[in-house]
Amino acid sequence: MAVRSIITHPNDVLLKKCEEVTKFDNKLAKLLDDMYDTMVASDGIGIAAPQVGETIQAAIVDLGEGQDIIEMINPEIVEVGGSEIEVEGCLSFPDIYGEVERPFFVKVEAQDRTGALYELQAEDYEARAILHEIDHLHGVLFTTKVVRYVELDEIENEVEEV
Template identity: 80%
Template sequence: MAIRPIITHPNEILTTKCKEVEVFDEKLATLLDDMYDTMIASDGIGLAAPQIGETIQVAIVDLGEGQEVIEMINPEVVEIGGSEIEVEGCLSFPNLYGEVERPFYVKVEAQDRDGALYELEAEDYEARAILHEIDHLHGILFTSKIIRYVDIEELENEEEEEA
């Protein structure tokens, strides 16, 4: 397991549509482990393979709080519902934040690291993180969805008010 450098914007790989994973082997398992270590070291909650230079459909999400790490290989959104606007950031866009509208609910079909197909349903913040990472696999950046940019001081003020 290793911490890999995160690719930051601008970089063509971030807008590249990723290829489907066809081989489920030790190399894929190592990639997933490296992605997890990289995400944790970068204080992120999600990471997609293109963010570390791999143009394959692999993404992870970990909201912490005792929840299991979500590993999505070849994910497909099969159902969405509701809508909400929240502030998002991205490891590939350091110190850039903006309000983004996304579905409140998502159902996804994906494969795990062994290739087994599974279905996942998520709501609210978890759904947002999953959709953000799946967008990366299609070369879609959150900046293309920003309704309003939010500066860091505004975010810090909101956090202080909530405390």
């Protein structure tokens, strides 16, 4: 396992639609392990393969706090519901934050690292993170969905008020 460099904007790899994974082998497992290590080392909660330079449909979300690590290979959004606007950031856009409108609920079909199909339902922050990472796999950046950019001190003030 290794920490890889994170691809930051501007870089064309972030704009590419990723290819479907067809080989579920040790190379994929190592990539997922490296992605996880990279995400943790960067204090992130999600990462997609293009953010480490690989244009395949693989992404990870880990909210911590006893939650399971979600590995999504070839994810497909099956259903969404509700809507909310919250502040997002991205490892590929250091120090840029913005309010983004996303569905409150998502249902996804994906494969795990062995190729087994599974279905996942998520709400609120977890749904937002999953949708953010799936967007990366389609070359969609969160900055294309920002309704208002937010300064870091604004975010810190909001957290302090809670």
